[in-house]
Amino acid sequence: MRSAMLLTELDDSACLGVSRGDTPIACKDCGVYQLCLPPDGGEADGSILDQITKNRRIFKRGDYLFRLGHPFHSIYAIRSGSVKTYIWMDDGRVQVTGFHIAGELLGLNAINSKRYHCEARALETTSVCEIPFDQLEALVRSNLSIQYQILRIMSREMLQNQELILLLGKKNAEERLATYLIGLSRRLEQRHLSPCEFNLSMSRGDIGNYLGIAEETVCRVLSRFEEEELIELRRRYIRLRAPGRLAQIGGVAECAARESQVG
Amino acid sequence: MRSAMLLTELDDSACLGVSRGDTPIACKDCGVYQLCLPPDGGEADGSILDQITKNRRIFKRGDYLFRLGHPFHSIYAIRSGSVKTYIWMDDGRVQVTGFHIAGELLGLNAINSKRYHCEARALETTSVCEIPFDQLEALVRSNLSIQYQILRIMSREMLQNQELILLLGKKNAEERLATYLIGLSRRLEQRHLSPCEFNLSMSRGDIGNYLGIAEETVCRVLSRFEEEELIELRRRYIRLRAPGRLAQIGGVAECAARESQVG
DNA sequence: CGACCTGTTGAGCAGCCTCAACATAAGTGG
DNA sequence: CCACTTATGTTGAGGCTGCTCAACAGGTCG
Known part of the structure; x- marks a missing residue:
């Protein structure tokens, strides 16, 4: 038996927006694809993109993608599966800060301090592209539009957080x-x-x-x-x-x- | 009578970290200064920085820096005074999303959709540098480290929002x-x-x-x-x-x- | 099969909200 | 300058939403 998955009721090939083979994520809005495609629809630098999308890793239910306080080295683009992120207080109270599914990027809020500021844990078997930050920086240097894409992604994440703040407050x-x-x-x-x-x-x-x-x-x-x-x-x-x-x-x-x- | 200000008990020259004359904000962590100084401590491009820091505006208590849904054109670096940002639901419930003081940047979460996603209103007489986004983009193109600074600033803002989420949730x-x-x-x-x-x-x-x-x-x-x-x-x-x-x-x-x- | 985890439902309680009255300060116009 | 209005802050009383504690059901796994 496989572990609980989003959308187990649907056929596998459609599951979480990832096709069976090695073809890229089919969704325009997704992760590395989103990161590497300039907004004008042109093609990103193939070689670097290829290099990055090869950094695949599988996490099983309960595995940590990264842990709070650990040194920041990579951001993660989810290809399939799902992940929760959370933080906590000294007395042990935990706050889940988000659930993340295919096409979303994790770890961007660690850029400032070079340490992860939340813990990320797979909710089910999850496939990700691990993007070392130095590779990302190289990518940014070689392609100005990617930098802008990252800004957009962070800007969007800030909006989502504002919606959550509204929810929690009101x-x-x-x-x-x-x-x-x-x-x-x-x-x-x-x-x-x-x-x-x-x-x-x-x-x-x-x-x-x-x-x-x-x-x-x-x-x-x-x-x-x-x-x-x-x-x-x-x-x-x-x-x-x-x-x-x-x-x-x-x-x-x-x-x-x-x-x-x-x- | 001047309106209520943070720190009216202190002498004016120290008030909110801004000196009397035209000298830049004295605090290493502040707004445009923070934006334009590369992390290695070197000097940013003087001409563009000068140009940007000249875009000064004064807002009085209750004035809007920008309004929800309006087209995004500028980000704002607060030089002195304070500002609240808030969003609301259709039924009129309002959620204040932040209070912002000297040295903080406003409007970054509008980058994605090109529209402001919150309303920003001065709590007292407030002096800001208005930074048109196209100028900022030019600045970024001319100076790679500034782009990184913006990433850092956004990353930090995301951390602050996470702290608020923890507060509201737990x-x-x-x-x-x-x-x-x-x-x-x-x-x-x-x-x-x-x-x-x-x-x-x-x-x-x-x-x-x-x-x-x-x-x-x-x-x-x-x-x-x-x-x-x-x-x-x-x-x-x-x-x-x-x-x-x-x-x-x-x-x-x-x-x-x-x-x-x-x- | 038993142990365990997750989810469901009930009963009682408490933290915070709502409504209200009042106090104080600030703003306004004569 | 004062009377008036308005905005803001404080305190009390009562009620409600959601929490805590608890028991139990259903599914999962060794």
Whole structure:
């Protein structure tokens, strides 16, 4: 038996946006591909890109990609699988700071201090491209647009963190979970994966920790959602039956309405 | 009467780390200076730097530096004064995402989408350097180390956001306020300003909003801190009488113990 | 098969919010 | 300069959301 995976219900070749063979990630928005393709759609420097995409590693469930405080050497582009990142306080309280799926980059916030400032752990069998920072720097020097891509990626990550701050500061338990489900759904959709039917790779405890609520509250709210026929639930399998309604509950703007204006 | 300022108790020339005349910000860690000085300590390109630092603007209390959704054109380096940034939900709930003082950069998270994703408003009379993004890009092209500096700055901002996420997700009201006071104190200290005696430029409501607690709770906890002789309080004036104890309450590691290791 | 991990549901409790009244300071106009 | 309004801060009382503790169910693994 393989370990729990996002989207085990779907066929393998589509799973997490990675095709079977050695072909690159199919999604325009993904990891190294995203990093190495200039925004104008031209081709990046093939040799360096090839070199980087060959640095593949597999992590099994529970393996650490990197650990808090350790020296920064690489950033990681997830090819398939999923990863959680978290930090903690001296007394042992832990805060999950993010779940990361195919196409996302990890470790960028270590650039400043040259040390990882969170811990990254695989939630399931996960394939990544490891990109040594010196290689990345060389890449940047050889190709100005890549530097700009990195800025864009970091800028986007900062936006996501702001959304999380809004969630933690102002939303109640129902809104938090609705927001979470819709956010996950949209990320899957961006990767051309089924946005309304998937398997969670993280536990209820992880979800609750991330959202700043207790594991039990996660269960209760999800049960309520199921009662109200907003979702269908079987352990880690979930189907969104009313994504629009969930977005409404979560206070998440429709994609199109994102650029709403001020008075 | 001038409006409330951080540190009105101190003499003007030291106020917020800006000297009286046209001399640059005195603090090594500050805004444009930080942006334009390569990490090796050499001099940046004088002409472009000069050009940029001449783009000065003054904002009065309540003025907007930029507004949510508006097209991104500039980033802002604060020279003196202070600014709050915030976002909101459709139903009007607002989340303050940060308070920013001299030496900090605003607007970097708009790079990705070319639109500002938060609103920035002066808390008091505030002097900034406005840096048009095209000028910044030119600067980056002419000087590779500046690009790296921007990466560092963004990386650091991401760390601060992670700390806020930890606070919002896991700390109680007392811990939040203690963390807040210590954080502010340390930022002032970095700018060679009195770390234990200052005037807050933000209201109790703003503080509570930022920390995810009610205004009334802010008052109550601060009153309790005063009773316990941890602080001295007179409206917006505050003196930290036991910063070590506050750091302990807030679960904030001592600066020296920051690189604590994992097992 | 038993041990263990994860998830679910219930009961009681508490931290913080809400609402409200009031105090103090700041701003405004005569 | 004072009366008035407005903004901000403080304190109290009561209520609610979500937490804690606990028991148990279902799946997984050695």
